[in-house]
Amino acid sequence: MNRILLICLLFSGFCFAQKATVADLEIKLEPGATEELMYGFAAGDRVIFNITPNGAPVSEITVMQYPDVVKYRGQEIKKEEKNEFTVTDKSVFVFKFTNKAKGKRSCKVMLQRVAKNADTKNFNTAVKWATVQDTVYNALTKDVVAGYDTLRVQKTRRVIASEKKYEELVLDKSQRVNAKTSLGDTKAAVAFTLPVNSTSKDETKKVVAWAYWVGVGEESNEFWKQNRKLIVEGVKGVATYFTSPLGGVAAGALTSLALPVNGEDVQYALVNEFNSTLFFKDKAYKAYDDGKGIAAYKRFTDATLLQGKFYMVLANDNYIQPLDVNVKVSAIIEHIKYKDEKYMDTTITPRYEKKIVREPQIVTTKIPVTFDYK
Structure with missing residues (x-):
């Protein structure tokens, strides 16, 4: 029984460690052009990224965990490169290909993932755009009421x-x-x-x-x-x-x-x-x-x-x-x-002073999210 259980565990681990192809394509770049690919990954995924230039080197390739965490950056890539990195949190990755040369460039891209466990084996790597709202605070110098002056005038x-x-x-x-x-x-x-x-x-x-x-x-x-x-x-x-x-x-x-x-x-x-x-x-x-x-x-x-x-x-x-x-x-x-009648008129005038205040502002933006985002 123990040998059978051990075999099952080994087989299960083997199944989880299988590579799943996310993308297998060729990127073609016009002079001065930039292309971007976006995919979502689950926490614990191991991402395998293969790049193979077709002839002339590719000026620059960058992999970022959205929005700005750089996972890989290569320049003047002349030959096949293989990179691996582990996804810490479920997130969107941006694969950016830039051609700074005067001629056309192309490369083959193979992108694979290895799920951490059975729960994320069938994770959908598609990306969609979501509209989100965030509150930002702007520091402004404003005239604020510091007190009031009372003036009595006979009229x-x-x-x-x-x-x-x-x-x-x-x-x-x-x-x-x-x-x-x-x-x-x-x-x-x-x-x-x-x-x-x-x-x-x-x-x-x-x-x-x-x-x-x-x-x-x-x-x-x-x-x-x-x-x-x-x-x-x-x-x-x-x-x-x-x-x-x-x-x-x-x-x-x-x-x-x-x-x-x-x-x-x-x-x-x-x-x-x-x-x-x-x-x-x-x-x-x-x-x-x-x-x-x-x-x-x-x-x-x-x-x-x-x-x-x-x-x-x-x-x-x-x-x-x-x-x-x-x-x-x-x-x-x-x-x-x-007849004319005299009376006292009271005027209350606010007194102002300049202060730095933080005013909230709702900012609406669109961001790339994994397909299961709600």
């Missing part, structure tokens, strides 16, 4: 000194509108212009809302007096910047006013100058507001209707009775005054 800014709202009476006019049997015109118009907005360095004034009242005869005047009484008794203390029922409507403090139900009515329309002309020509016109009644009112806050000239046009369809129509307009003015 001046524009602030509101006072802000108030008040009612401004724009129009209070009684307009006679003739009956159809009279010799006069049965149409009339009352024109008014809203207060002009103004802006200066120290103050601004602008119309923020306005309202109109249209009332016919003594009936509407009586109800106006009742509404004024409501201002004195019911709204006192709620808002002090309006003084009339119409001002209360314009300010939004009053949502409704008392209106008469008995009396003569009038057709009315709030228009611009162009539509006022159409109204008197009995042509179709556009109105901001219109209606027919003994009394009516309306509030406006639309920014496009807070400036300019308007017309309250009136028409009487009564055959006998002329109408005395009272038209009132009140606007709410916002008055703001400004």
